[in-house]
Structure formats: structure tokens, C-alpha cells
Amino acid sequence: MKPVRKAIIPAAGLGTRFLPATKALAKEMLPIVDTPTIEYIVREAIESGIEDIVIVDGKSKRSIEDHFDSNPELENNLREKGKDQLLKLVEETTDINMYFIRQSHPKGLGDAVLTAKAFIGDEPFVVLLGDDLMQDEEPLTKQLIRRYEETGESTLAVMKVPHDQVSEYGVIDPAAQVDDNGLYRVKTFVEKPKPEEAPSDLAIIGRYLLTPEIFEELENTKPGKGNEIQLTDAIDSLNNRQHVYAHEFKGSRYDIGSKIGFLETNIEFGLKHPQTKDALRAYIKELAAKL
Template sequence: MRKVKKAIIPAAGLGTRFLPATKALAKEMLPIVDKPTIQFIVEEAKKSGIEDIVIVDGKSKRSIEDHFDSNPELEANLRNKHKDEALAEVQKTTDINLYFIRQPYPRGLGDAVLTAKAFIGDEPFVVLLGDDMMKSDVPLTKQLIDRFDQTGASTLAVKRVPHEDTAKYGVINPSAEIQPGLFDVSSFVEKPAPEDAPSDLAIIGRYLFTPEIFDALEQTKPGVGGEIQLTDAIDSLNRTQRVFAHEFKGERFDVGSKIGWLETNIEYGLTHPQTKNDLRQYIEELGAKLSKEDAAQSPKKTK
């Protein structure tokens, strides 16, 4: 069986939810404490055994390429000042086989994946979305690869969400749980209204595909939002070959929204060796301050 060694990271979105910060800065470069979100995604792929990664980008994304390029002046400065720990962190970003392809027009996630067809060739591959950061003992991408090694079939990651949130996601209609956490799927629905959602199992930002997904994408017509929807192509592929869904039991952080990005910074900051103690103290002090303010604003009881 062919091994999964290639990955696509779509990064061509305009990042409108983070304007004005993303007017000139790639959304994927917004930091979680001290590391850009896209670096977490690249590191997950690398830890999962991926050897070659293509980032599908767009205009105003040059900062991503610069981040993963070498910076001899900075490295020399850190070396001369004996800042060995910082130097090691900087050099880590260049120890990756990265390639870049431009998506000319924002035609949707499906089109972004199709843009990388020539890079992938006739091989299985994974797709990692930058808006989703995952936390688990075994990287989610590696979990999908392990499933593929068993089944040889396309497999995507799903996670249970509150039923009222189904309109934010692609959702699966499972026909059977063939192994614990592995579902055979009848159909895939893009952003269904809660009353129409076939389940609470939402597709999250990790996919493993056989190369036949490209044929499905080429035949997919624009769907929701006038874009080429990856979920529609997956549903089409499922009619000709089995597509499985793997339930992720770890933690997922949505860094594509303002509140999700803030929450992720706090969570990561509470584990970062340089920030965890001070941040915990600040949160405790802030909690005490807010409690006092709430108490002062509460109406006093009268006898």
C-alpha cells in the first residue's frame, strides 16, 4: 500500500474575520503566544511522518514564506549573543520541505485543494486546515494515517458539536460504526440547518484522501457561497469508493474566530514555560477584581 507522505495546507483565505490586523498580515501568521498558528499545523504534519508540504496561498501571504525561510542576519545576531535557545527555535522553521502554490482566485476550499493536484500526483495525501489546532497524545493527522493503513480508503476527521452549531460545519450522515470511532458514511452535508442535520458529527480540519478526490473536485459545481465545496466533492467520491469518518476525541481549538483565538492563547499561555506562572496569577487577580465589581453592582437587599 502506498504511504502517505504529502500534505496540503490551504492558506489563501482573506482573513476578513480578523480585519484590520489581516489587511497586510496573513491570518495564518497571527501568533499563539510566540508561534504563528500555521507553524503548529506544519509541526503536526511533520510529527505525523509527512515529508513534503505544499501551502496553497494567495496575495498578501508573503509573510508565510518569509517565516519558513532562513534569516542569516538574525541567526548570526542570535549566535553572537549566545542566545542558543532562540536560535534553535528560529532554525526549526527551516527544517521542513515546504513548497508554495498560488490560488489565483478565492473559489473555495475545494478549489484550493485542486490547485495542488500536480504537486500530489497519484499519491494519497492529507489536508490540514489552519483554522483548527488539535491537541492529543497522537497527532490527529497520524491517527488518520493509521486508519488509512488499515482501510486504504479516504478518511476525514469528525468531532461531536452542539446540535445548534451544525450550520457552521460539514456534517456526516453515518450509516454504521464499523470500529470504535470509525464510521461508514451514507452522505456528507455542507452546513445544514440544525433541523436538517443528520448527526452531530461535524467535519473538522483534517482530511486524508486518495488521489481520486481530484476527479470529484473537477466535476463539482459551485455550491454554498458560490464556491467549490470540498464537502460536495467528498460526497461525490463516496458514491464510487468508500469514505470513512474518524471521530477525534482530543481537544480542538478554533483559531479562525476572535474568541477562539483568544481562548487558544490563554490555554497555550498557561502551559508555556515563559508565561504560565505570570498568566495564572493575572487570571486569578482579574477574577477577584471582576467578582468585586459584580458585587458592587448587584442591588443591595433591603430589610
């Protein structure tokens, strides 16, 4: 069984929910306190043992490439002024095996993954979506890799959501619970079901570990909703030829794909950041007293 060494991070979306900020700035570069959201995703991959990362980007995403590139002028300025801690932060983002592929047309998540086929080759790999930040003692991507080492099969991350919110997600219909630690065999996938029709409350969240056979399924998947190639449809087809598992994530998930989720995440992370936590806590108390 080949080790999981590679990751795909799709970043070609237009970010329309954050206009006008994303008219000229990549949505993935919007910061949580002082760190671009995509850097959190990259860190999760690296902390999970991933060696090579490909970002599938699109037009107006040059800022992502620049962020992970060296900036000699900035680095020399920080070095000359003795700002060693800031210099370390800047240099950390350049010492990564990072590659970029352009998705020329917005044809959906499935197409973005398929675009990276040549990069992945015949190896298992992970897909990390940028709209979800995950926190746990062990990174979620590492949890999926561990599950793959147990089963040798594709494994998706799922999380229990309130029943009245299942229509906002793709959910799994579990065929069986494999163990007591939240591993399920998947019978089928249901995209945004009505609450009364949902087979479970286990929603698919933005982490996937896939075997290379998924590419054949993607190549044969017809465009679905929005005339886009849906990754979930291809995974459902893959499930007909080899087992697909779901791993229940029990850590903390931060939805940064919506304005309110983005604001909530900034507040929570700001309350943990050593440079902002005390002042922010005092401000929140002062503001609450006025409401």
C-alpha cells in the same frame, strides 16, 4: 498501497474576520503566545510522518514564506550573542521540505486543493486547515494515516459537537459504525443542517486524508455556495465510487478561526507556556477579583 507522504495546507483566505490586523499580515501568522498558528499545523504534519508540505497561498501571504525561509542576519546575530535556544527555534522552521503554490483567485477550498494536483500526483495525501488546532497523545493527522492503512480509503476527521451547534458545521450521516474506536462508514454529508434535521452530531473538522481520485471529482464539481468549489461536494461524489470513512477525534480541538476562539486558545496555551504560565495565572486571578 502507497504511503501517505504529502500534505496540503490551504492558506489563501483573506482573513476578513481578523481585520484590520490581516490587512497586511497573513492570518496564519497571527501568534498563539509566541508561535504563528500555521507553525502548529506544520508541526502536526511533520510529527505525523509527512515528508513534503505544500502551502497554497494567495496575495499578501509573503510573511508565511519568509517565516519558513532562512534568515542569515537574524541567525548570525543570535549565534554571536550565544542565544542558542532562540537560534534552535529559528532554525527548526527552515529544515522542512516546504513548497508554495499561489491560488490566483479565491474560488474555495476545493479549488485550493485542486491547485496542488501536480504536486500530489497519484498519491494519497492529507489536508490540514489552519482554523483548527488539535492536541492529543497521537497527532490527529497520524490517526487518519493509521486509519487509511487499515482501510485504504479516504477518511475525514469528525468530532461530536453540541446538538444546537450542528448548523455551524458540515456533518456526516453515518451508514454504519465500523468499530468501537470511532470509525464510521459515511452515507452522505449534510452541510450546516438545522438541528432538527441533522443526521448526527458528528461534525467535520479541519483534517482530511484523501485518495488521488478526489482530483477528478473536483474537476467535475460545479461551484456551489458563494460561487466556490466546495471540497465537501467533491468528497460526497467520491463516496459514490469508493468508500469514504470518518474517524472520530476525541482529543482537544481549539477553534482559532473566530476572535473569541483565538483569545481562548491564547489564554489556554499561555497557561501552559513555561515563560508565561505563572504570571498569566496571577493576572487572571487578579482580574477576576475586580469583575
